[in-house]
Amino acid sequence: MRIFACVLTLVAVASAQTKARDDSKKPLTLASQGSFFVGGESKTIAAAGRGPVGAPGEITINQMYVQFQIPMNGAQHVPVVMVHGCCLSSKTWETTPDGRMGWSEYFVRKDRSVYLADQSSRARSGFDPSTINAVKAGTIPPSQLPNVLAATHQTAWSVFRFGPKFGEPFPDGQFPIEAVDELYKQMIPDLNSTLPNPNPTWKNMAALAVKLNGAVLMGHSESGFFPEQAALVDPSGIRGLISIEMPCPELKAAEIATIAKIPTLVMFGDHLGDVQGGPATWNTSFESCNKFVQQVKDKGGDAEMMYLPKMGIKGNSHMLMQDRNSNQLADLILTWIDGHVEAKKKGR
Amino acid sequence: MRIFACVLTLVAVASAQTKARDDSKKPLTLASQGSFFVGGESKTIAAAGRGPVGAPGEITINQMYVQFQIPMNGAQHVPVVMVHGCCLSSKTWETTPDGRMGWSEYFVRKDRSVYLADQSSRARSGFDPSTINAVKAGTIPPSQLPNVLAATHQTAWSVFRFGPKFGEPFPDGQFPIEAVDELYKQMIPDLNSTLPNPNPTWKNMAALAVKLNGAVLMGHSESGFFPEQAALVDPSGIRGLISIEMPCPELKAAEIATIAKIPTLVMFGDHLGDVQGGPATWNTSFESCNKFVQQVKDKGGDAEMMYLPKMGIKGNSHMLMQDRNSNQLADLILTWIDGHVEAKKKGR
Numbered sequence: 001m002r003i004f005a006c007v008l009t010l011v012a013v014a015s016a017q018t019k020a021r022d023d024s025k026k027p028l029t030l031a032s033q034g035s036f037f038v039g040g041e042s043k044t045i046a047a048a049g050r051g052p053v054g055a056p057g058e059i060t061i062n063q064m065y066v067q068f069q070i071p072m073n074g075a076q077h078v079p080v081v082m083v084h085g086c087c088l089s090s091k092t093w094e095t096t097p098d099g100r101m102g103w104s105e106y107f108v109r110k111d112r113s114v115y116l117a118d119q120s121s122r123a124r125s126g127f128d129p130s131t132i133n134a135v136k137a138g139t140i141p142p143s144q145l146p147n148v149l150a151a152t153h154q155t156a157w158s159v160f161r162f163g164p165k166f167g168e169p170f171p172d173g174q175f176p177i178e179a180v181d182e183l184y185k186q187m188i189p190d191l192n193s194t195l196p197n198p199n200p201t202w203k204n205m206a207a208l209a210v211k212l213n214g215a216v217l218m219g220h221s222e223s224g225f226f227p228e229q230a231a232l233v234d235p236s237g238i239r240g241l242i243s244i245e246m247p248c249p250e251l252k253a254a255e256i257a258t259i260a261k262i263p264t265l266v267m268f269g270d271h272l273g274d275v276q277g278g279p280a281t282w283n284t285s286f287e288s289c290n291k292f293v294q295q296v297k298d299k300g301g302d303a304e305m306m307y308l309p310k311m312g313i314k315g316n317s318h319m320l321m322q323d324r325n326s327n328q329l330a331d332l333i334l335t336w337i338d339g340h341v342e343a344k345k346k347g348r
Numbered sequence: 349m350r351i352f353a354c355v356l357t358l359v360a361v362a363s364a365q366t367k368a369r370d371d372s373k374k375p376l377t378l379a380s381q382g383s384f385f386v387g388g389e390s391k392t393i394a395a396a397g398r399g400p401v402g403a404p405g406e407i408t409i410n411q412m413y414v415q416f417q418i419p420m421n422g423a424q425h426v427p428v429v430m431v432h433g434c435c436l437s438s439k440t441w442e443t444t445p446d447g448r449m450g451w452s453e454y455f456v457r458k459d460r461s462v463y464l465a466d467q468s469s470r471a472r473s474g475f476d477p478s479t480i481n482a483v484k485a486g487t488i489p490p491s492q493l494p495n496v497l498a499a500t501h502q503t504a505w506s507v508f509r510f511g512p513k514f515g516e517p518f519p520d521g522q523f524p525i526e527a528v529d530e531l532y533k534q535m536i537p538d539l540n541s542t543l544p545n546p547n548p549t550w551k552n553m554a555a556l557a558v559k560l561n562g563a564v565l566m567g568h569s570e571s572g573f574f575p576e577q578a579a580l581v582d583p584s585g586i587r588g589l590i591s592i593e594m595p596c597p598e599l600k601a602a603e604i605a606t607i608a609k610i611p612t613l614v615m616f617g618d619h620l621g622d623v624q625g626g627p628a629t630w631n632t633s634f635e636s637c638n639k640f641v642q643q644v645k646d647k648g649g650d651a652e653m654m655y656l657p658k659m660g661i662k663g664n665s666h667m668l669m670q671d672r673n674s675n676q677l678a679d680l681i682l683t684w685i686d687g688h689v690e691a692k693k694k695g696r
Contacts, residue, residue, distance in 0.1 A: 027378060027379055027420060028377070028378045028380075028381065029375050029378075030376045030377075030378070032373070032376075033376065033453065034442060034443035034447075034449075034450075034453075035442040035443050037530065040529075040532075040533045042532075045500065056500070057501060057502035057503060058500055058501045058502070058532075059499075059501070059532075059535070060529075060533050060535065063533040065437075065439065065533075067442070072375060089471075089472040090472070091413065094383040094415070095382035099382075099384075101382075105381065118471075118472070123437075123471045123472045124437040124438070124439050124471045124472065125536070126533075126535070126537060127536070127537060129496040129498050129537040130498070132480060132493060133496055133498070135483065135490050136491070136493040136496075138490065142483050142484055142486065145480060145483060145484040146480075147484070148477040148480050148481055148484075150393060150407050150477050150478070150481070152405025152406055152407055153390075153405060153407070153408075154405035154406070155405060181408075182384075182385065184388075184406075184407075185385040185388045185408050185411040185413075185474075186385075187407070187474070188473070189475060189477040
């Protein structure tokens with residue numbers, strides 16, 4: 001009887017997997033798509049690089065590139081803004097390293113309008129190169145060059161928790177480790193050290209939420225707490241905060257009170273303490289976010305910590321939107337949005 | 349009678365414009381979409397930037413990010429690869445600065461599979477930051493810093509031929525000059541000076557054409573001659589070459605013979621000699637490309653120079669994929685592909 005039930009379960013799992021695969025191969029109909037920028041300021045520069053093109057003049061900096069797709073039933077749901085982490089771009093949310101559908105299209109197929117933002121100073125958002133050019137021109141010393149962060153394969157393996165040490169994956173790891181070279185190609189230099197303080201991506205995310213007349217903001221890793229930082233700049237457009245795997249900074253009571261007005265979800269994967277060496281201290285980050293969630297709850301807020309192993313979901317890496325069970329995790333988030341953001345919206 | 353004809357024409361134009369606008373607002377159905385990388389090599393670096401994340405190790409460089417959409421009838425046509433110019437990204441081909449549909453979606457709606465590539469060292473393709481970090485670390489002198497090219501608003505106005513001088517547009521200019529600030533946001537630092545020679549984007553484009561089992565390659569400005577350079581690396585996957593507004597370099601006879609086996613289209617806009625000052629010398633570029641086209645023809649090749657003013661199409665800037673008549677120009681290219689690439693394909 002137990003074997004029979006097991007076989008039935010296996011058949012059901014196989015059938016569900018086939019269905020998921022088939023669904024992902026169905027045509028996708030969009031109401032519209034496109035791209036635009038949020039923010040950006042003019043800056044006068046003295047020298048602009050090579051040859052006669054490099055004459056002095058104005059450049060635009062701190063803008064944030066946004067690419068969007070709106071499904072046919074997009075108006076039935078709150079739009080979702082996704083912002084990538086360190087050394088990555090919006091590629092994070094697209095086709096996974098092993099060629100499966102990423103969260104951006106998956107969410108669109110679940111009738112959500114999706115807005116992918118390249119952080120200000122990264123990828124299609126550009127960056128301010130004037131310090132680099134000033135050092136080359138000899139007007140400031142090399143010590144003033146920005147820290148251009150290039151995370152190595154070795155760093156990724158440890159910080160993204162693919163295994164206990166470089167080259168050795170976790171036996172139950174969900175990351176498609178056979179395709180890790182494709183992830184390495186996504187990893188690009190991080191120029192956030194060229195940005196002013198506060199990070200303009202925060203105000204740009206807040207402005208995007210206002211422009212969309214309400215949006216859920218989602219961040220990951222380096223940008224994990226950006227949704228909350230955006231809410232502290234201007235909460236008026238923000239309908240939900242989703243923070244995936246990052247340290248949670250100490251906030252003041254008034255700041256917690258602002259966050260507490262917005263439904264907040266924090267998600268962490270598995271093996272937080274199982275990586276030897278490397279710069280990340282995931283258990284410490286996890287503890288800081290447990291504290292943050294509790295502080296928001298104590299202020300009467302709707303905050304939830306989804307710690308996947310505690311929910312019986314094992315083996316997830318830091319790149320959980322690319323893990324083999326990425327659709328399952330997306331469904332958890334979609335269900336949370338339905339219950340915590342949209343139920344609230346409908347209930348108004 | 350003349351007035352009557354004129355009114356009829358105006359009505360027809362207005363009607364065509366309304367239809368174009370309506371078509372662009374119809375739902376778009378895709379067979380599939382996604383993104384991937386072509387190329388990329390590992391490089392060992394000594395220092396990788398700020399803090400403990402910056403330990404020595406491997407990074408991946410020279411890869412080329414590609415984003416694609418395949419329409420339902422995509423298999424009926426040869427895919428089109430679009431590569432942007434200097435100080436720009438694939439944003440070039442998306443929503444125009446004034447919010448109209450760009451060539452990428454327009455081509456998809458005309459049943460073409462479209463592949464947008466960020467040049468290696470630009471935007472989502474990343475770049476090799478090791479020289480910058482070595483200067484910061486003091487191991488090489490500042491003079492070895494790459495030339496990071498930041499084209500200013502002033503440079504764009506003159507090189508992109510928006511008007512005779514900065515702030516003064518051409519009366520008949522097709523560029524949506526009221527939205528020029530949105531173009532400035534697209535302009536991002538150009539790190540091509542960090543690349544090895546030959547430029548890896550060339551072999552990546554050739555490899556992409558092979559991977560697609562045949563493609564038309566399109567380049568613009570800095571990348572205008574990249575389709576030809578890709579063909580000189582490996583012509584086997586390349587079915588057509590489209591080169592928009594660039595200087596054409598001198599080629600050897602054997603190189604011309606290689607190009608002559610592939611249908612080739614070169615396109616130039618208006619006002620080539622009407623800009624005062626600035627680094628661009630468009631008439632010289634135009635002459636060099638007329639010579640190139642003639643050389644290909646002399647070798648028995650199918651090469652065509654589309655010089656828009658000669659065809660009665662006036663006022664086009666260098667950013668002709670963003671000009672007000674961008675759909676009309678796209679149609680010229682689509683018709684050329686049908687007649688020169690696909691007629692040849694069907695005739696085999």
